[in-house]
Amino acid sequence: MIQVREYARLTTDANATPSLDCGIVNSSTFAWLQDLASRWNKSEPIALIDGHGSLRLGSYVGYLQSPTGEAIEILPKTGLGAEDPQAARRILQRMLMTSLDVRPRTAGDAKLRRMRQPLHEWIFRQFLTELQRLVGRGLRFDYQRVDEESRFIRGQLRLSQQQRQPLGRRHLFQISHDIYTPDRLENRLLKTTLSYVLANCKSGENWRRANELTHRMADIPPEQEPLRAMNNWRSNKLMQDYDAIRPWCELILAKLNPNFQQGQHRGIALLFPMEQLFEKYVEVSLRHELPAGIQLKAQASSQYLLRHKPQGSDISTTMFQLKPDLLLRTPLGDQVLDTKWKLLDQCAWTSDKKYNIAQSDLYQMFAYGHKYQHGRGHMMLIYPKHPAFTEPLPPFHYSESLAIWIAPFCLESSRLVSGGWEAHFPQTTNKRPLASL
Template sequence: MTQRPKPVRVREHAWLCTEAVAPSLDCAQISPSAFDYLCQLSERFSRGGARLAQVEGRRQLKLDNYVGVLQTPCGTVIEIVPKHHAEGGTLQEARALLRKLLLALLDMPTREAGPAALQLFDAPLSEWVMHQFLQELDVLLSRGLRMDYARVEEELPYLRGQVNLNAQLRQPPGKGHHFHVRHDVYGPDRPENRLLKLALERVRQATQSPENWRLAQELSVRLHEVPASRQVAHDFRAWGTDRLLAHYRAVKPWCELILHQHMPLAVSGDYQGLSLLFPMEKLFERYVARWLRRALAPGVEMRTPARSQSLGMHDGSPIFQLEPDIFITQSGKRWVLDTKWKLLNEADQPGKYGLSQSDFYQLYAYGQKYLGGAGRMALIYPRTEQFTQPLKPFHFDERLSLWVLPFDLDAPLDEQALLGGEHLDMPYAMPNGTTHALGTDKKIIEGIAP
């Protein structure tokens, strides 16, 4: 029996090479076959407008900002975790952060997902996703599968339902005692159940956890009457939304992840195995947006992203669409917020703190088109040990200003996380229904239902 390659665990922007190196979260050795596959996959990403890795010669490559789990055809499992601290940080902390961000992407309530599970279930992302899917499927089956009538056309030696006259008239000699009939069968053959069966089969084949495999085997017996989906996209479009399928809602996001329906955020491989890759900037953007939705006052409109303005007009049509990550409006007031997944250094003023000039050009264009050249905007970066407080404001002119704010990813979702948010003077919800400037009081979110 061939031995499986040892899993590789690194952070985003880590180096992978084929030569022997001291393993760490920032550098690791992989097999030549895994290296070749990553080069091919990176080329496919590049053709799609993204970048998975930067190849340096034939022996090493540098990963970009994709995180998750990647399984190569040779069996190598590469786990890529976020780098949200410039120095230090453990694998377990990075795994917990990635799971928290993924729950925000799926818009899963933390009370259902179980915040304790984020800390206690210490395993790669793929095993955690499979574990969550199996747990939700177990709960669904305990409440019962939704059944439905399905039309069946078959040839029987007796009459049942309606006779298919066209097929019966074409019956060859010697088979006149057989009948072509149509009838309805009440059973579990529904699009939702077919998708769950296919996802369960994928989990049974991919999981390396004894606990997950044992539960998958038990659930497979309970779904033995359900055929696996053969048209995944079609069945997802046919997934019902009526109240009789309310107990299916919790399992659907996990089923989508396993069957790779979150494209392009989740990227599937072209072989058997469960690969989940996510661009960190999208996960960070979704998490910040979800926090703001919980924090802002009722009646505040928030679009993520906004797509109503373009840089200019050409031949009567808009050209170069401007899409800020977050656009907030209330009673004529407007705010533009953009998230950036990058580590800043508040002490490096000569190096402009690590800020990008192109980002400032972008925010200036947002301010002119979305705010009419007057208002407050913000660039939001992750809080790190080198970026703990807001930078002094940047002024494009006397009417348009830009704040650079840290967002604390280690803070719970129901606590203040946007540090310096009071400078934006945005309305947020209070338990008594009144509104104040965002960030002026840490207790603003307490008591607000998810």
């Protein structure tokens, strides 16, 4: 399996030196990647042409498998141990678990340290762990109406059908009754996912567990249209035991199984945009730390940059919606938090580098501050912590009344690094500091 990280170069040049920043693929895989990139309909490109026989990956992490079976694992570029893929993989696993809001029971650090499997095998493992727990506690059964011909009467007699019975079959009864069965949509989806895992896992431990569970679920048929059926998955009090396995089931069915994908070139593209993954990771982590009564709203969208009345119109309209990543709603007022997946340098404060902060990000925060905070108070930009950015920067002032803090978020502890910003975000520290160095 080829192992690279974000922004790596993929080439067909056999003379290139393989590393986390350069992977060598065969010509068939390269053609598939070109086709995948041309059909990619997300805002961020998956890859860009970087010369003849070469592609430059975008800011995505995950797992790719071409139709020929060649596999590529893409890890995050965290700046933590530049040549340590195991550390990068552990961070990616932790971010995925947190973003999916998986129960802490399955996300222990000791377990993560033992996992040296590729991303897709790790996802299979999480699914099998949850399924094993679910089967051990007992799958949810449901009543199902059955119409059949029987020698004995039970349930209801279907009179109209019984009256049409031929003379030679008058001793048999047309009946309708309920049976208590595990054949329900959620279990069929689990069986479909399990069948795929059994057929495609390479890990001996995963195969053993999948094979055992397949025998225990032998009476449950697979779901014929799983992607459409996922929309009908029930989430209620009676189905709480299924909540933990659902995200893994969705991941495998929607992204890891090429049989359910569209198009003729059916490879696997399990990819996560790092900007969105980091945003979700920060959101879920902070939400768990907030005291009662404090809200953290993701993707607030109540404000617009402009109002405009077109010529000849009596009605003015709003234009250019402003959507900060996170909005902290407290009794003292709203505070904007925005996340950026970029590596800052706390020593690069010179006029030309400016800590590697993008000027456009500060313009964006200026607009957020005036629209969501009425030009007053404190805001925060959150970047990943790494060896060159270990502590919050001193505040930046837009004016006497509006300031912004730039703080690192520890990817290993899932917390903001503490610092001077805490005095200006008191509602986040009532319970305990969001982070410590």
